[in-house]
Amino acid sequence: MKPLLSIEGLTVELATRDRTFDAVSDISFSVSRNEVLALVGESGSGKSMTAMAIMRLLPQPVAEIVAGKILFDGIDLASASEAQLRTIRGNRIGLIFQEPMTSLNPSIRVGPQVAEVLQLHKGMDAAAARRRVVELFEQVRIPDPARRYDDYPHQMSGGMRQRVVIALALACDPDVLIADEPTTALDVTTQAQILETFRDLQASVGAATILITHDLAVVAETADRVAVMYAGRIVEEASTEQLFARPRHPYTHGLLGSIPHVADAGETGARERLPEIEGFVPALWALPAGCAFAPRCPYADAQCEAKRPALAELEPGHRAACWRPMEA
Numbered sequence: 661m662k663p664l665l666s667i668e669g670l671t672v673e674l675a676t677r678d679r680t681f682d683a684v685s686d687i688s689f690s691v692s693r694n695e696v697l698a699l700v701g702e703s704g705s706g707k708s709m710t711a712m713a714i715m716r717l718l719p720q721p722v723a724e725i726v727a728g729k730i731l732f733d734g735i736d737l738a739s740a741s742e743a744q745l746r747t748i749r750g751n752r753i754g755l756i757f758q759e760p761m762t763s764l765n766p767s768i769r770v771g772p773q774v775a776e777v778l779q780l781h782k783g784m785d786a787a788a789a790r791r792r793v794v795e796l797f798e799q800v801r802i803p804d805p806a807r808r809y810d811d812y813p814h815q816m817s818g819g820m821r822q823r824v825v826i827a828l829a830l831a832c833d834p835d836v837l838i839a840d841e842p843t844t845a846l847d848v849t850t851q852a853q854i855l856e857t858f859r860d861l862q863a864s865v866g867a868a869t870i871l872i873t874h875d876l877a878v879v880a881e882t883a884d885r886v887a888v889m890y891a892g893r894i895v896e897e898a899s900t901e902q903l904f905a906r907p908r909h910p911y912t913h914g915l916l917g918s919i920p921h922v923a924d925a926g927e928t929g930a931r932e933r934l935p936e937i938e939g940f941v942p943a944l945w946a947l948p949a950g951c952a953f954a955p956r957c958p959y960a961d962a963q964c965e966a967k968r969p970a971l972a973e974l975e976p977g978h979r980a981a982c983w984r985p986m987e988a
Contacts, residue, residue: 663690664868665714665836670728670738672706672713674944675721681945683709683723685892688971691868691885693835698871698879698900700915701889702941707872708758710889711838713738714870715755716745732836751781754829754867758841760821763828764813770824771797771809777831796827800857819850823857830861837867843878855882876919880904888912891952892944894971898978908974908985910957911937951983959984 672684684706691697699707712718714730716737730737732753735744749755757763765773774796775789784792790809797805800823813821822842829837842858843851859882862869871883879886879900886903888896888911896909907913914937939956942948950967954960963983971981 661692661695664693664732665870666690666729666731667710667714668729668731670710670713670730671726672709672718673724673726675724679945683892683944684713686728687889687892687894688728689887689894689897691836691870693868694863694866695885696862696869696871696883698873698883698886699889700873700876700879700886702874704941704944705889706892707874707889708840709892711755711840711870711872714838715749715753716740717749747781750777750829751832752834753836753838754832754834756825756829756837756839756842758844760818760825761813763825764821766813769810769812770816770821771811774824774828774831777828781832792831793827796831797824799861800824800827800830801853802827817850819846819854822846822850822854826854826858826861830865833865834867837862837865837869838872839869840872841874842871843875844873858882876915888915891941891947893952893981895953895982896978896980897971902975902978906978908978908980909953909982910959910984910986911953912980913986951981959986 667690668688670684670687671682674681674683687710689697699710701707713725714737718724725738728738764770771790771793774793778784778789778792794805794809797808802808802820802823839858843854846854855878873879883900885899886897887894888909890911896903896907896912903912904916907916917935937956942952942955948954948965950965951960951969954964957964961984969981969983971979973979974985
């Protein structure tokens with residue numbers, strides 16, 4: 661299937677008072693309609709920066725796209741005008757933020773905040789927009805949606821606010837949906853409900869979806885393909901089934917090995933200590949000359965320390981950036 665959104669060699673540069681460095685470096689991936697691609701990695705790996713670059717919402721002048729293309733429906737968003745971007749953001753590309761209290765205006769009722777998007781992009785009058793917002797609130801399973809339309813954000817629970825943010829992102833039936841840690845601040849029960857709602861709505865809309873998360877359990881339940889990021893680069897990409905069954909990069913292997921399993925508990929219920937990846941993620945302004953993961957990798961050799969590996973296809977649909985990809 662032809663990709664709906666393609667990222668080609670994207671590099672985002674950050675400038676601080678005393679240094680300049682790449683927060684995202686030469687990453688490429690694509691996502692098609694009806695597909696969910698998960699971007700996975702530790703905090704600081706560049707996942708959210710990638711989302712902000714796609715939407716051209718990078719903080720200026722600190723962050724800047726210095727290389728690469730972001731191709732959407734024949735438009736390169738990396739070089740598009742602000743007028744073009746205004747017709748795309750919130751309309752053809754929707755974004756679900758990880759913290760609803762930062763994406764909802766606390767001084768405006770939630771219903772009018774969603775209605776404003778419909779009036780701006782769809783040209784609806786106030787009455788039609790209100791009816792559509794109530795329908796959206798019902799779709800995302802907000803109880804008593806007509807009454808909740810007039811609530812302020814502080815009058816809703818965290819889970820309800822997150823449902824409003826999802827409704828906001830889906831209001832214009834976007835072609836591409838970017839969900840940045842949509843359940844990270846929620847309790848387990850609410851997280852499960854939000855994920856179920858998210859999956860149902862994504863399937864009905866048929867959007868190409870980029871799911872940004874550090875939670876591999878969420879990935880296993882939701883994603884079709886996975887791109888694993890480390891220190892601003894993609895180190896492995898595969899279908900969810902391939903990645904979980906046969907990770908080829910040692911970093912991915914370490915992430916999967918750190919997931920707790922019920923089988924880990926013995927007869928007494930005591931658990932063994934979970935495996936961990938030794939060491940720390942290197943600072944982006946002080947990356948090693950070779951593979952960024954080499955200082956933490958138990959399989960690294962002199963080649964790994966001297967030269968950075970390119971992302972290469974190891975088998976159909978499975979790419980990894982590793983000089984010594986794992987065989988098992």
